[in-house]
Amino acid sequence: MLIRMTSDPEQQTGAGVPDAFQRLWTPHRMAYIQGENKPTGPGAGDGCPFCTIPSLSDEEGLVIARGEWVFAVLNLYPYNSGHLMVVPYRHVADYTELDGAETAELAAFTKQAMTTLRGASGAQGFNIGMNQGAVAGAGIAAHLHQHVVPRWGGDVNFMPVVGNTKVLPQLLQETRKLLADRWQG
Structure with a gap:
């Protein structure tokens, strides 16, 4: 609010x-x-939100799309409107632990996320990446997830720099519905 x-x-x-x-x-x-919502430990049964989200409805879990090996979900604490993550269902910490099918679908979902965000919001660029390990900045290091953050010219202003606050112009449920409706799998 x-x-x-x-x-x-x-x-x-x-x-x-x-x-x-x-x-x-x-x-x-x-x-x-x-x-x-941070896990209490590294295991899948230690309260990992990425292991819990697939059992929720799309609306409740903020899921945009589900594939066979990965799903796309809005970030609960976004940097920009439309900030989403592509997450494997399997609880693995490291990118090298993904098998070929998981890696391929993660790449395909990342491409689709970019296409969807461009169509839904006119995103002009993207920050895409994974933080591997807590020392690299991963908030939930035990479960791999790739961030897709849409960017626009002038989307950074004094608020994050001076006020340590990011202003988001749309509620997460509205963003989820917009992107889910435009997602083409």
């Missing part, structure tokens, strides 16, 4: 002392900072 606070008491929708600043509150980020 986004709460806007202004210096005008009649327009104020958040708590706090009014001043000359407008604030965008992003309380959902605290869940990420505090490690919510």
Whole structure:
């Protein structure tokens, strides 16, 4: 939920002392900072969200598309609107552990994700990658996942740099539906 606070008491929708600043509150980020939904260990049965998501409905799990070996899912803590991940069903940590069929479908889903995001949102570029291991920045290092982050000219402004906040113009459920409806497998 986004709460806007202004210096005008009649327009104020958040708590706090009014001043000359407008604030965008992003309380959902605290869940990420505090490690919510992080596995308790490296095993598939240790609360891995990527092992749990396939058993949920597409809407509840934010799943965009399902394949035989991998699935595409929105990132619960996105860098940009449309930030999704391609994830193998099998609980493996390292890219070299994928077999040929998993590797091929992961590549095909990544290409389809780019096509879908270009069609749905006019993405002008992408950051695509995997963080292999906790020391490389993987938030969930025990289960491989590839990020596909759409980018647009001017999509970085002062908010992430100064305010440590990313403003997203669309709710995750709306983004999931838009992308799922455009996905062509």
